[in-house]
Amino acid sequence: MKRGKISNNVIRRLPRYLHFLNDLSYHGVVRVSSGEMASQMGLNASQIRQDFSCFGEFGQQGYGYNVEMLRQEIASILGADQKRSAILVGAGKLGQTLMGNFDFESCGFVLKAAFDIRTDLVGASVSQVPIYHIDFLQDFIRDHQPALAVLTVPRRIAVETANAVADAGVRGIWNFTNISLNVAKSDVIVEDIHFSDSLLSLSYYLKESERDAGEPKGTPT
Amino acid sequence: MKRGKISNNVIRRLPRYLHFLNDLSYHGVVRVSSGEMASQMGLNASQIRQDFSCFGEFGQQGYGYNVEMLRQEIASILGADQKRSAILVGAGKLGQTLMGNFDFESCGFVLKAAFDIRTDLVGASVSQVPIYHIDFLQDFIRDHQPALAVLTVPRRIAVETANAVADAGVRGIWNFTNISLNVAKSDVIVEDIHFSDSLLSLSYYLKESERDAGEPKGTPT
DNA sequence: TAGATTGTTAATCGATTAACAATC
DNA sequence: TAGATTGTTAATCGATTAACAATC
Numbered sequence: 001m002k003r004g005k006i007s008n009n010v011i012r013r014l015p016r017y018l019h020f021l022n023d024l025s026y027h028g029v030v031r032v033s034s035g036e037m038a039s040q041m042g043l044n045a046s047q048i049r050q051d052f053s054c055f056g057e058f059g060q061q062g063y064g065y066n067v068e069m070l071r072q073e074i075a076s077i078l079g080a081d082q083k084r085s086a087i088l089v090g091a092g093k094l095g096q097t098l099m100g101n102f103d104f105e106s107c108g109f110v111l112k113a114a115f116d117i118r119t120d121l122v123g124a125s126v127s128q129v130p131i132y133h134i135d136f137l138q139d140f141i142r143d144h145q146p147a148l149a150v151l152t153v154p155r156r157i158a159v160e161t162a163n164a165v166a167d168a169g170v171r172g173i174w175n176f177t178n179i180s181l182n183v184a185k186s187d188v189i190v191e192d193i194h195f196s197d198s199l200l201s202l203s204y205y206l207k208e209s210e211r212d213a214g215e216p217k218g219t220p221t
Numbered sequence: 222m223k224r225g226k227i228s229n230n231v232i233r234r235l236p237r238y239l240h241f242l243n244d245l246s247y248h249g250v251v252r253v254s255s256g257e258m259a260s261q262m263g264l265n266a267s268q269i270r271q272d273f274s275c276f277g278e279f280g281q282q283g284y285g286y287n288v289e290m291l292r293q294e295i296a297s298i299l300g301a302d303q304k305r306s307a308i309l310v311g312a313g314k315l316g317q318t319l320m321g322n323f324d325f326e327s328c329g330f331v332l333k334a335a336f337d338i339r340t341d342l343v344g345a346s347v348s349q350v351p352i353y354h355i356d357f358l359q360d361f362i363r364d365h366q367p368a369l370a371v372l373t374v375p376r377r378i379a380v381e382t383a384n385a386v387a388d389a390g391v392r393g394i395w396n397f398t399n400i401s402l403n404v405a406k407s408d409v410i411v412e413d414i415h416f417s418d419s420l421l422s423l424s425y426y427l428k429e430s431e432r433d434a435g436e437p438k439g440t441p442t
Numbered sequence: 443t444a445g446a447t448t449g450t451t452a453a454t455c456g457a458t459t460a461a462c463a464a465t466c
Numbered sequence: 467t468a469g470a471t472t473g474t475t476a477a478t479c480g481a482t483t484a485a486c487a488a489t490c
Binding site for chain 1: 469470471472473474
Protein backbone atom coordinates (compact mmCIF):
# COMPACT_ATOMS: atom_id res chain seq x y z
CA MET A 1 0.00 0.00 0.00
CA LYS A 2 1.23 3.44 -0.92
CA ARG A 3 1.46 6.33 1.48
CA GLY A 4 1.76 10.06 1.36
CA LYS A 5 -0.87 12.66 2.00
CA ILE A 6 -4.21 11.71 0.50
CA SER A 7 -6.43 14.66 -0.29
CA ASN A 8 -9.66 15.13 1.57
CA ASN A 9 -11.59 15.07 -1.69
CA VAL A 10 -10.38 11.54 -2.33
CA ILE A 11 -11.30 10.39 1.17
CA ARG A 12 -14.81 11.79 0.79
CA ARG A 13 -15.33 9.78 -2.40
CA LEU A 14 -14.25 6.47 -0.87
CA PRO A 15 -17.51 5.89 1.04
CA ARG A 16 -19.43 6.43 -2.20
CA TYR A 17 -17.29 3.83 -3.95
CA LEU A 18 -17.87 1.47 -1.07
CA HIS A 19 -21.64 1.84 -1.24
CA PHE A 20 -21.63 1.39 -4.97
CA LEU A 21 -19.52 -1.75 -4.74
CA ASN A 22 -21.71 -3.09 -1.94
CA ASP A 23 -24.67 -2.71 -4.26
CA LEU A 24 -22.91 -4.46 -7.14
CA SER A 25 -21.84 -7.22 -4.81
CA TYR A 26 -25.37 -7.56 -3.49
CA HIS A 27 -26.64 -7.94 -7.03
CA GLY A 28 -24.06 -10.59 -7.83
CA VAL A 29 -21.92 -8.53 -10.19
CA VAL A 30 -18.41 -9.98 -10.34
CA ARG A 31 -16.39 -7.47 -12.31
CA VAL A 32 -16.54 -3.76 -13.04
CA SER A 33 -14.40 -1.30 -14.99
CA SER A 34 -13.57 2.27 -14.05
CA GLY A 35 -15.58 3.34 -17.10
CA GLU A 36 -18.71 1.55 -15.93
CA MET A 37 -18.35 2.93 -12.42
CA ALA A 38 -17.81 6.41 -13.80
CA SER A 39 -20.90 6.45 -15.97
CA GLN A 40 -23.14 5.00 -13.28
CA MET A 41 -21.82 7.23 -10.51
CA GLY A 42 -21.54 10.37 -12.59
CA LEU A 43 -17.78 10.65 -12.19
CA ASN A 44 -14.79 10.58 -14.51
CA ALA A 45 -13.06 7.26 -15.14
CA SER A 46 -9.59 8.79 -14.83
CA GLN A 47 -10.52 10.22 -11.49
CA ILE A 48 -11.65 6.85 -10.19
CA ARG A 49 -8.41 5.18 -11.29
CA GLN A 50 -6.40 8.04 -9.79
CA ASP A 51 -8.27 7.71 -6.53
CA PHE A 52 -7.64 3.97 -6.28
CA SER A 53 -3.99 4.37 -7.24
CA CYS A 54 -3.42 6.39 -4.07
CA PHE A 55 -3.73 3.14 -2.17
CA GLY A 56 -2.42 0.45 -4.47
CA GLU A 57 -3.08 -1.49 -7.65
CA PHE A 58 -6.40 -3.23 -7.38
CA GLY A 59 -7.24 -3.84 -11.04
CA GLN A 60 -6.07 -5.82 -14.03
CA GLN A 61 -5.50 -4.51 -17.54
CA GLY A 62 -8.11 -5.56 -20.04
CA TYR A 63 -10.38 -6.86 -17.28
CA GLY A 64 -11.13 -4.14 -14.77
CA TYR A 65 -11.71 -4.74 -11.08
CA ASN A 66 -12.99 -7.74 -9.21
CA VAL A 67 -15.96 -6.31 -7.31
CA GLU A 68 -15.53 -8.34 -4.16
CA MET A 69 -11.81 -7.74 -3.93
CA LEU A 70 -12.11 -4.02 -4.57
CA ARG A 71 -14.93 -3.77 -2.08
CA GLN A 72 -12.81 -5.36 0.61
CA GLU A 73 -9.81 -3.18 -0.18
CA ILE A 74 -11.84 0.02 0.17
CA ALA A 75 -13.59 -1.24 3.28
CA SER A 76 -10.17 -1.92 4.74
CA ILE A 77 -8.82 1.51 3.80
CA LEU A 78 -11.78 3.14 5.52
CA GLY A 79 -11.68 0.79 8.51
CA ALA A 80 -15.21 -0.40 7.77
CA ASP A 81 -14.05 -3.98 8.40
CA GLN A 82 -13.05 -3.23 11.98
CA LYS A 83 -15.02 -3.55 15.21
CA ARG A 84 -14.00 -0.62 17.34
CA SER A 85 -15.83 0.38 20.47
CA ALA A 86 -17.97 3.48 20.44
CA ILE A 87 -20.09 5.30 22.98
CA LEU A 88 -22.90 7.80 22.62
CA VAL A 89 -23.31 10.81 24.87
CA GLY A 90 -26.76 12.35 25.06
CA ALA A 91 -29.52 9.74 24.77
CA GLY A 92 -32.29 12.15 23.85
CA LYS A 93 -34.40 11.84 20.74
CA LEU A 94 -31.60 12.09 18.23
CA GLY A 95 -29.31 9.88 20.29
CA GLN A 96 -31.95 7.19 20.62
CA THR A 97 -32.72 7.41 16.92
CA LEU A 98 -29.10 6.66 16.12
CA MET A 99 -28.96 3.89 18.71
CA GLY A 100 -32.02 2.26 17.24
CA ASN A 101 -31.60 2.79 13.53
CA PHE A 102 -28.03 3.54 12.53
CA ASP A 103 -25.85 0.65 11.43
CA PHE A 104 -22.61 1.36 13.26
CA GLU A 105 -21.18 -2.05 12.42
CA SER A 106 -21.20 -1.38 8.69
CA CYS A 107 -18.90 1.55 9.44
CA GLY A 108 -16.56 -0.51 11.61
CA PHE A 109 -17.90 0.44 15.04
CA VAL A 110 -19.75 -1.31 17.84
CA LEU A 111 -21.87 0.89 20.06
CA LYS A 112 -21.19 -0.26 23.63
CA ALA A 113 -23.06 2.21 25.80
CA ALA A 114 -24.91 5.49 25.94
CA PHE A 115 -24.83 8.16 28.64
CA ASP A 116 -27.33 10.71 29.79
CA ILE A 117 -28.06 12.87 32.79
CA ARG A 118 -31.79 12.15 32.86
CA THR A 119 -32.46 9.55 35.54
CA ASP A 120 -35.62 8.33 33.79
CA LEU A 121 -33.46 7.18 30.87
CA VAL A 122 -30.71 5.60 32.96
CA GLY A 123 -31.11 1.84 33.22
CA ALA A 124 -33.04 1.55 29.96
CA SER A 125 -31.65 0.06 26.76
CA VAL A 126 -32.20 0.87 23.11
CA SER A 127 -31.39 -1.97 20.69
CA GLN A 128 -29.40 -3.77 23.40
CA VAL A 129 -27.32 -0.68 24.10
CA PRO A 130 -27.57 0.28 27.79
CA ILE A 131 -27.97 3.87 28.94
CA TYR A 132 -25.82 4.81 31.95
CA HIS A 133 -25.70 7.94 34.03
CA ILE A 134 -23.25 10.51 32.78
CA ASP A 135 -21.38 10.30 36.09
CA PHE A 136 -19.94 6.99 34.90
CA LEU A 137 -18.69 8.39 31.60
CA GLN A 138 -15.06 8.97 32.60
CA ASP A 139 -14.71 5.59 34.30
CA PHE A 140 -16.30 3.80 31.39
CA ILE A 141 -13.94 5.42 28.89
CA ARG A 142 -10.91 4.56 31.02
CA ASP A 143 -12.06 0.96 31.35
CA HIS A 144 -13.22 0.32 27.78
CA GLN A 145 -11.11 2.73 25.72
CA PRO A 146 -13.70 3.47 23.03
CA ALA A 147 -12.24 4.93 19.84
CA LEU A 148 -15.31 7.03 19.12
CA ALA A 149 -17.82 9.18 20.96
CA VAL A 150 -21.07 10.17 19.28
CA LEU A 151 -22.02 13.60 20.56
CA THR A 152 -25.79 14.15 20.67
CA VAL A 153 -26.03 16.37 23.73
CA PRO A 154 -27.73 19.80 23.80
CA ARG A 155 -25.68 22.68 22.34
CA ARG A 156 -25.30 24.22 25.77
CA ILE A 157 -23.06 21.45 27.08
CA ALA A 158 -21.46 20.47 23.77
CA VAL A 159 -18.04 22.00 24.36
CA GLU A 160 -17.56 20.74 27.90
CA THR A 161 -18.74 17.26 26.95
CA ALA A 162 -16.40 17.14 23.98
CA ASN A 163 -13.49 18.16 26.17
CA ALA A 164 -14.47 15.61 28.79
CA VAL A 165 -14.47 12.65 26.42
CA ALA A 166 -11.27 13.86 24.77
CA ASP A 167 -9.53 14.21 28.14
CA ALA A 168 -10.61 10.71 29.08
CA GLY A 169 -8.93 9.36 25.95
CA VAL A 170 -11.48 9.21 23.14
CA ARG A 171 -9.77 9.78 19.80
CA GLY A 172 -12.71 10.60 17.55
CA ILE A 173 -15.86 12.67 18.00
CA TRP A 174 -18.86 12.41 15.72
CA ASN A 175 -20.48 15.74 16.39
CA PHE A 176 -24.23 16.26 15.92
CA THR A 177 -24.50 19.38 18.07
CA ASN A 178 -24.34 21.95 15.27
CA ILE A 179 -21.59 23.74 17.13
CA SER A 180 -18.09 24.02 15.68
CA LEU A 181 -16.01 22.24 18.27
CA ASN A 182 -12.50 23.37 18.99
CA VAL A 183 -11.42 20.51 21.17
CA ALA A 184 -8.52 21.38 23.39
CA LYS A 185 -6.63 18.17 22.66
CA SER A 186 -5.46 18.81 19.14
CA ASP A 187 -5.03 15.19 18.06
CA VAL A 188 -8.71 14.43 18.43
CA ILE A 189 -10.55 13.98 15.14
CA VAL A 190 -13.88 15.77 14.94
CA GLU A 191 -16.40 15.07 12.20
CA ASP A 192 -19.42 17.32 12.08
CA ILE A 193 -22.93 16.56 10.93
CA HIS A 194 -24.31 20.03 10.44
CA PHE A 195 -27.95 19.63 9.45
CA SER A 196 -28.49 23.32 9.00
CA ASP A 197 -25.44 23.83 6.77
CA SER A 198 -26.81 21.15 4.52
CA LEU A 199 -30.30 22.63 4.39
CA LEU A 200 -28.99 26.14 3.82
CA SER A 201 -26.98 24.95 0.82
CA LEU A 202 -30.09 23.25 -0.52
CA SER A 203 -31.98 26.48 0.03
CA TYR A 204 -29.41 28.38 -2.04
CA TYR A 205 -29.68 25.96 -4.94
CA LEU A 206 -33.45 26.12 -4.77
CA LYS A 207 -33.34 29.90 -5.05
CA GLU A 208 -30.81 29.66 -7.86
CA SER A 209 -32.97 27.28 -9.88
CA GLU A 210 -35.96 29.59 -9.47
CA ARG A 211 -33.86 32.49 -10.64
CA ASP A 212 -32.70 30.54 -13.70
CA ALA A 213 -36.28 29.51 -14.46
CA GLY A 214 -37.44 33.11 -14.23
CA GLU A 215 -34.83 34.37 -16.70
CA PRO A 216 -34.90 31.85 -19.54
CA LYS A 217 -32.87 33.82 -22.08
CA GLY A 218 -29.66 34.48 -20.19
CA THR A 219 -30.07 38.09 -19.25
CA PRO A 220 -27.15 40.36 -20.09
CA THR A 221 -25.51 42.33 -17.30
CA MET B 222 -25.61 41.77 -7.09
CA LYS B 223 -23.22 39.93 -9.35
CA ARG B 224 -24.11 36.74 -11.15
CA GLY B 225 -22.29 33.99 -12.94
CA LYS B 226 -21.67 30.48 -11.78
CA ILE B 227 -20.71 30.34 -8.12
CA SER B 228 -18.62 27.31 -7.22
CA ASN B 229 -20.00 24.72 -4.89
CA ASN B 230 -17.08 25.25 -2.51
CA VAL B 231 -18.13 28.85 -2.03
CA ILE B 232 -21.76 27.89 -1.40
CA ARG B 233 -20.71 25.35 1.23
CA ARG B 234 -18.76 28.02 3.12
CA LEU B 235 -21.65 30.49 3.24
CA PRO B 236 -23.55 28.68 6.03
CA ARG B 237 -20.38 28.74 8.13
CA TYR B 238 -20.04 32.47 7.61
CA LEU B 239 -23.67 32.89 8.57
CA HIS B 240 -23.27 30.97 11.81
CA PHE B 241 -20.14 32.85 12.68
CA LEU B 242 -21.82 36.19 12.06
CA ASN B 243 -24.88 35.11 14.04
CA ASP B 244 -22.56 34.42 16.96
CA LEU B 245 -20.83 37.78 16.64
CA SER B 246 -24.20 39.50 16.40
CA TYR B 247 -25.45 37.62 19.44
CA HIS B 248 -22.42 38.80 21.41
CA GLY B 249 -22.97 42.39 20.35
CA VAL B 250 -19.98 42.72 18.03
CA VAL B 251 -20.58 45.53 15.55
CA ARG B 252 -17.73 45.26 13.06
CA VAL B 253 -15.40 42.57 11.80
CA SER B 254 -12.59 42.41 9.24
CA SER B 255 -11.84 39.57 6.86
CA GLY B 256 -8.60 39.06 8.77
CA GLU B 257 -10.38 38.56 12.09
CA MET B 258 -12.89 36.21 10.54
CA ALA B 259 -10.09 34.26 8.88
CA SER B 260 -8.06 33.73 12.01
CA GLN B 261 -11.08 32.76 14.11
CA MET B 262 -12.55 30.43 11.50
CA GLY B 263 -9.27 28.94 10.33
CA LEU B 264 -9.60 30.26 6.80
CA ASN B 265 -7.63 32.64 4.60
CA ALA B 266 -8.62 36.32 4.55
CA SER B 267 -8.26 36.55 0.77
CA GLN B 268 -10.58 33.61 0.38
CA ILE B 269 -13.23 35.23 2.53
CA ARG B 270 -13.08 38.46 0.53
CA GLN B 271 -13.15 36.49 -2.73
CA ASP B 272 -16.19 34.57 -1.54
CA PHE B 273 -18.11 37.70 -0.61
CA SER B 274 -17.14 39.43 -3.83
CA CYS B 275 -19.07 36.78 -5.78
CA PHE B 276 -22.24 38.43 -4.53
CA GLY B 277 -21.43 42.09 -4.14
CA GLU B 278 -19.46 44.63 -2.16
CA PHE B 279 -20.41 44.42 1.48
CA GLY B 280 -17.41 46.04 3.15
CA GLN B 281 -15.67 49.34 3.51
CA GLN B 282 -11.97 50.04 3.11
CA GLY B 283 -10.16 50.69 6.35
CA TYR B 284 -13.15 49.55 8.38
CA GLY B 285 -14.15 46.05 7.46
CA TYR B 286 -17.69 44.74 7.53
CA ASN B 287 -20.69 45.73 9.56
CA VAL B 288 -21.67 42.49 11.26
CA GLU B 289 -25.42 42.99 11.12
CA MET B 290 -25.42 44.10 7.52
CA LEU B 291 -23.16 41.28 6.36
CA ARG B 292 -25.22 38.78 8.32
CA GLN B 293 -28.37 39.88 6.57
CA GLU B 294 -26.74 39.83 3.15
CA ILE B 295 -25.56 36.25 3.56
CA ALA B 296 -28.87 35.16 5.06
CA SER B 297 -30.56 36.66 2.02
CA ILE B 298 -28.18 34.96 -0.43
CA LEU B 299 -28.92 31.60 1.21
CA GLY B 300 -32.62 32.25 1.52
CA ALA B 301 -32.43 31.90 5.29
CA ASP B 302 -34.66 34.98 5.63
CA GLN B 303 -37.53 33.38 3.75
CA LYS B 304 -40.52 31.39 5.01
CA ARG B 305 -41.11 28.65 2.47
CA SER B 306 -43.40 25.76 3.10
CA ALA B 307 -41.92 22.35 3.74
CA ILE B 308 -43.30 18.90 4.38
CA LEU B 309 -41.78 15.80 5.92
CA VAL B 310 -42.41 12.31 4.62
CA GLY B 311 -41.80 9.43 7.02
CA ALA B 312 -42.66 10.37 10.60
CA GLY B 313 -40.68 7.61 12.26
CA LYS B 314 -38.02 8.17 14.87
CA LEU B 315 -35.73 10.29 12.75
CA GLY B 316 -38.62 12.20 11.22
CA GLN B 317 -40.08 13.00 14.62
CA THR B 318 -36.68 14.01 15.91
CA LEU B 319 -36.37 16.56 13.14
CA MET B 320 -39.95 17.74 13.67
CA GLY B 321 -39.30 18.24 17.36
CA ASN B 322 -35.78 19.56 17.46
CA PHE B 323 -34.63 20.99 14.18
CA ASP B 324 -35.00 24.71 13.64
CA PHE B 325 -36.38 24.87 10.11
CA GLU B 326 -37.20 28.56 10.41
CA SER B 327 -33.59 29.57 10.86
CA CYS B 328 -32.97 27.99 7.46
CA GLY B 329 -35.89 29.78 5.82
CA PHE B 330 -38.50 27.00 5.95
CA VAL B 331 -41.75 26.40 7.81
CA LEU B 332 -42.67 22.77 8.35
CA LYS B 333 -46.37 22.52 7.54
CA ALA B 334 -47.16 18.81 7.77
CA ALA B 335 -45.74 15.33 8.03
CA PHE B 336 -46.93 12.15 6.34
CA ASP B 337 -46.74 8.51 7.31
CA ILE B 338 -48.42 5.23 6.48
CA ARG B 339 -48.72 4.08 10.10
CA THR B 340 -52.25 4.71 11.28
CA ASP B 341 -51.18 4.96 14.91
CA LEU B 342 -49.16 8.07 14.01
CA VAL B 343 -51.80 9.69 11.82
CA GLY B 344 -53.72 12.36 13.67
CA ALA B 345 -50.93 13.08 16.12
CA SER B 346 -48.78 16.20 16.12
CA VAL B 347 -45.16 16.83 16.97
CA SER B 348 -44.33 20.42 17.89
CA GLN B 349 -47.59 21.62 16.36
CA VAL B 350 -46.88 19.85 13.08
CA PRO B 351 -49.71 17.45 12.21
CA ILE B 352 -49.10 13.97 10.85
CA TYR B 353 -51.38 12.96 7.98
CA HIS B 354 -51.82 9.68 6.18
CA ILE B 355 -49.58 9.29 3.18
CA ASP B 356 -52.66 8.93 0.97
CA PHE B 357 -53.15 12.69 1.29
CA LEU B 358 -49.59 13.52 0.23
CA GLN B 359 -50.30 14.30 -3.43
CA ASP B 360 -53.36 16.42 -2.67
CA PHE B 361 -51.56 18.33 0.03
CA ILE B 362 -48.66 19.14 -2.26
CA ARG B 363 -50.97 20.31 -5.03
CA ASP B 364 -52.89 22.51 -2.58
CA HIS B 365 -49.97 23.96 -0.60
CA GLN B 366 -47.08 23.87 -3.09
CA PRO B 367 -44.31 23.25 -0.55
CA ALA B 368 -40.84 24.06 -1.85
CA LEU B 369 -39.16 21.31 0.16
CA ALA B 370 -39.79 17.71 1.16
CA VAL B 371 -37.76 16.15 3.96
CA LEU B 372 -37.33 12.47 3.13
CA THR B 373 -37.10 10.29 6.25
CA VAL B 374 -38.80 7.16 4.96
CA PRO B 375 -37.27 3.65 5.05
CA ARG B 376 -34.71 2.90 2.31
CA ARG B 377 -37.07 0.44 0.69
CA ILE B 378 -39.54 3.11 -0.43
CA ALA B 379 -37.07 5.97 -0.80
CA VAL B 380 -36.97 6.07 -4.59
CA GLU B 381 -40.72 5.82 -5.16
CA THR B 382 -41.42 8.44 -2.50
CA ALA B 383 -38.88 10.82 -3.97
CA ASN B 384 -40.44 10.44 -7.41
CA ALA B 385 -43.91 10.91 -5.98
CA VAL B 386 -43.13 14.23 -4.30
CA ALA B 387 -41.19 15.40 -7.34
CA ASP B 388 -44.06 14.54 -9.67
CA ALA B 389 -46.48 16.41 -7.44
CA GLY B 390 -44.34 19.53 -7.80
CA VAL B 391 -41.85 19.66 -4.93
CA ARG B 392 -38.64 21.39 -6.04
CA GLY B 393 -36.19 20.32 -3.35
CA ILE B 394 -35.61 17.07 -1.47
CA TRP B 395 -33.63 16.85 1.74
CA ASN B 396 -32.68 13.21 1.68
CA PHE B 397 -31.95 11.30 4.90
CA THR B 398 -32.42 7.81 3.44
CA ASN B 399 -28.77 7.03 2.77
CA ILE B 400 -29.68 6.09 -0.78
CA SER B 401 -28.35 8.05 -3.73
CA LEU B 402 -31.49 9.34 -5.35
CA ASN B 403 -31.69 9.75 -9.07
CA VAL B 404 -34.95 11.58 -9.26
CA ALA B 405 -36.60 11.29 -12.65
CA LYS B 406 -37.43 15.00 -12.85
CA SER B 407 -34.04 16.50 -13.49
CA ASP B 408 -34.74 19.98 -12.17
CA VAL B 409 -35.34 18.75 -8.64
CA ILE B 410 -32.57 19.64 -6.20
CA VAL B 411 -31.52 16.79 -3.93
CA GLU B 412 -29.34 17.33 -0.88
CA ASP B 413 -28.14 14.21 0.90
CA ILE B 414 -27.39 13.72 4.56
CA HIS B 415 -25.33 10.56 4.45
CA PHE B 416 -24.57 9.63 8.04
CA SER B 417 -22.48 6.64 7.09
CA ASP B 418 -20.33 8.55 4.59
CA SER B 419 -19.51 10.98 7.34
CA LEU B 420 -18.67 8.27 9.86
CA LEU B 421 -16.58 6.32 7.35
CA SER B 422 -14.50 9.42 6.63
CA LEU B 423 -14.01 9.90 10.35
CA SER B 424 -12.99 6.27 10.60
CA TYR B 425 -10.34 6.79 7.92
CA TYR B 426 -8.86 9.78 9.70
CA LEU B 427 -8.86 7.87 12.98
CA LYS B 428 -6.90 5.05 11.37
CA GLU B 429 -4.54 7.54 9.77
CA SER B 430 -3.80 9.28 13.03
CA GLU B 431 -3.04 5.95 14.69
CA ARG B 432 -0.70 5.09 11.85
CA ASP B 433 1.09 8.41 12.22
CA ALA B 434 1.38 7.94 15.96
CA GLY B 435 2.83 4.47 15.48
CA GLU B 436 5.53 5.66 13.06
CA PRO B 437 6.92 8.80 14.66
CA LYS B 438 10.03 9.18 12.51
CA GLY B 439 8.54 9.32 9.03
CA THR B 440 9.30 5.89 7.66
CA PRO B 441 11.02 5.76 4.29
CA THR B 442 9.33 3.84 1.50
C1' DT C 443 -3.35 62.76 7.80
C1' DA C 444 -1.69 57.87 8.69
C1' DG C 445 -3.24 53.31 9.32
C1' DA C 446 -6.23 49.86 8.07
C1' DT C 447 -8.74 47.13 5.12
C1' DT C 448 -11.32 46.43 1.12
C1' DG C 449 -12.10 44.47 -3.77
C1' DT C 450 -9.62 42.66 -7.47
C1' DT C 451 -5.90 41.20 -10.38
C1' DA C 452 -2.08 38.16 -10.76
C1' DA C 453 0.51 34.09 -9.08
C1' DT C 454 0.49 29.77 -7.09
C1' DC C 455 -1.07 25.63 -5.93
C1' DG C 456 -3.77 21.46 -6.25
C1' DA C 457 -7.29 18.65 -8.33
C1' DT C 458 -9.38 16.85 -12.38
C1' DT C 459 -9.14 15.13 -16.92
C1' DA C 460 -6.83 13.42 -21.05
C1' DA C 461 -3.59 10.56 -23.20
C1' DC C 462 -1.05 6.46 -23.75
C1' DA C 463 2.31 2.75 -23.01
C1' DA C 464 1.96 -1.57 -20.66
C1' DT C 465 -0.29 -5.82 -20.53
C1' DC C 466 -4.03 -8.95 -19.36
C1' DT D 467 -4.11 -12.65 -31.27
C1' DA D 468 -7.15 -8.36 -30.91
C1' DG D 469 -9.71 -5.72 -27.80
C1' DA D 470 -10.10 -3.83 -23.46
C1' DT D 471 -8.63 -1.58 -19.56
C1' DT D 472 -5.35 -0.56 -16.23
C1' DG D 473 -1.86 2.65 -13.78
C1' DT D 474 0.58 6.71 -14.55
C1' DT D 475 2.44 10.75 -16.71
C1' DA D 476 1.31 15.04 -18.78
C1' DA D 477 -2.08 18.73 -19.74
C1' DT D 478 -5.80 21.33 -18.31
C1' DC D 479 -8.68 23.40 -15.42
C1' DG D 480 -10.23 25.60 -11.26
C1' DA D 481 -9.59 27.10 -6.57
C1' DT D 482 -6.77 29.24 -3.18
C1' DT D 483 -3.50 32.59 -1.82
C1' DA D 484 -0.65 36.70 -2.38
C1' DA D 485 -0.09 41.31 -3.69
C1' DC D 486 -1.53 45.92 -4.17
C1' DA D 487 -3.93 50.07 -5.78
C1' DA D 488 -7.97 52.38 -4.11
C1' DT D 489 -9.95 54.65 -0.39
C1' DC D 490 -12.38 54.97 3.98
